[in-house]
Amino acid sequence: MEKVTSPMSSHSLFKKRPTLYLLGDSITEQSTRMNGLHSLLLDWYSVKVDIINRGCSGYNSDMILEALKNNFDGAFYECAVSMKNYDYDTEGGVSLSSLPTISVFICLGANDASSEHVSGIKQHVPLERYYENLKAIIQLLKTNLVYSRLDILLCTPPPVHTQQYANYLKEKYNHDGIIEVRSEALVRPYAQAVRDLVDRFKENVQKEETCISDNCAVHLVDLWNGPNSELWKQESAYTDGLHLSSDGYNIVFKCLKSVISKEVTHLNADLTPFSHIYWRTYLESTQQKSEKHEQQK
Numbered sequence: 539m540e541k542v543t544s545p546m547s548s549h550s551l552f553k554k555r556p557t558l559y560l561l562g563d564s565i566t567e568q569s570t571r572m573n574g575l576h577s578l579l580l581d582w583y584s585v586k587v588d589i590i591n592r593g594c595s596g597y598n599s600d601m602i603l604e605a606l607k608n609n610f611d612g613a614f615y616e617c618a619v620s621m622k623n624y625d626y627d628t629e630g631g632v633s634l635s636s637l638p639t640i641s642v643f644i645c646l647g648a649n650d651a652s653s654e655h656v657s658g659i660k661q662h663v664p665l666e667r668y669y670e671n672l673k674a675i676i677q678l679l680k681t682n683l684v685y686s687r688l689d690i691l692l693c694t695p696p697p698v699h700t701q702q703y704a705n706y707l708k709e710k711y712n713h714d715g716i717i718e719v720r721s722e723a724l725v726r727p728y729a730q731a732v733r734d735l736v737d738r739f740k741e742n743v744q745k746e747e748t749c750i751s752d753n754c755a756v757h758l759v760d761l762w763n764g765p766n767s768e769l770w771k772q773e774s775a776y777t778d779g780l781h782l783s784s785d786g787y788n789i790v791f792k793c794l795k796s797v798i799s800k801e802v803t804h805l806n807a808d809l810t811p812f813s814h815i816y817w818r819t820y821l822e823s824t825q826q827k828s829e830k831h832e833q834q835k
Contacts (some may be wrong), residue, residue, distance in 0.1 A: 554638055554813070555586065555589045555638075555813045556588070556589045556640070557617055557638050557639070557640050557641070557642075558587050558588070558589045558590070558642075558805070559642045559643065560590070560643050561592045561593070561613075561645075562592075562597075562643075562645035563595060563596065563597050563598070563645070563649055564595035564596060565781065566645055567591065567595045569593065569790075573788070576589060578791040582648065582795065585812065585813070587805065587807070588616075591738070593610070593615075595663065598646070598649040599646045599650050599667075600663050600667070602671075603671045603675055606678050607674060609659060610678060610682045611682075613650045616638075617638050617640055617683050617801075618682055619681075619793060625781070638684070639686055639805075640686055640688075640689070641691060641805055642679055642688070642691065644672070644690065644693060645693065646648070646672070646730075647695030647725065648696070648698075649718070651724045651725040652700075653717055653719050655717050663727060665727055668728060668731060669735060672735055674730075676690055687754070687804070688753065689802045690757065691757050691794075692732055692736055692757065692758060693759040693761065694728075694760050694761050694796070695757075695761075696725075696761045696782065696789075697725065697726075697729050697761070698720050698722050698777050698780055699760060699770070699771075699779040700720075700722050702773045703719070703721070703779025705779070706779055708796055716747060720780055729761070733760065736756055739756040751830070765793055766793075767793070768809060770786075772785070775787070775797070794829060
């Protein structure tokens with residue numbers, strides 16, 4: 539039986555999808571749960587964007603930075619420069635059409651902002667080092683990813699419900715509350731550091747050392763001032779005052795969606811086309827090709 543060739547090449551049937559990485563701590567890792575951020579994004583994008591979760595429970599910015607330095611390709615093997623999963627043009631250069639569109643959502647700081655005065659193992663990272671760590675992480679992404687466009691969505695750590703978390707510690711660990719382990723007051727400066735860092739990138743847009751250029755930009759996702767941010771005052775946004783419930787993740791999702799819709803429009807799910815051809819279009823075109831082939835016999 540003679541094979542009928544489709545009028546569409548394999549390249550046009552399945553176009554390269556944008557990739558969205560979620561990089562962070564337990565708040566990111568646990569977002570795969572029902573109605574978590576990852577799940578809400580999957581529902582919004584359907585199969586238009588590949589969403590990859592790189593959340594690591596308990597990690598702070600020191601640990602994430604060290605992990606990326608030691609094994610960047612392991613974390614971003616789908617899009618790492620060294621993996622060379624791209625095509626070359628006729629002149630030997632990298633074909634831009636083969637390069638992916640990449641976005642990286644970074645949400646770190648919840649563990650960095652824990653108290654430095656607790657006994658035992660400390661997750662605390664001083665504010666100044668946290669700021670420098672985020673800068674270094676962004677530079678690693680810029681240098682070690684291969685992309686036609688890179689958008690960094692830098693997210694403030696969410697507020698902590700101080701009383702709810704204190705009650706959680708007392709109930710589960712009989713914590714006396716003398717040392718404030720985690721609180722809104724402790725995490726607030728870390729949220730401001732994220733704002734300051736994004737402002738710095740935008741102010742230095744013309745300088746070579748910044749990550750903002752024609753094909754690379756940094757965007758602020760401010761959980762303290764975005765859509766529905768007043769709902770952080772309610773215990774229903776959390777499971778324990780620190781980790782997020784479905785309500786809490788919905789706040790994060792709405793904040794992120796708002797930024798994407800306004801600043802990263804090529805990643806807006808409401809405007810992004812599917813990477814594959816609509817089934818009816820495919821079949822109609824194939825049948826027309828087959829009929830034309832029969833007529834030419």
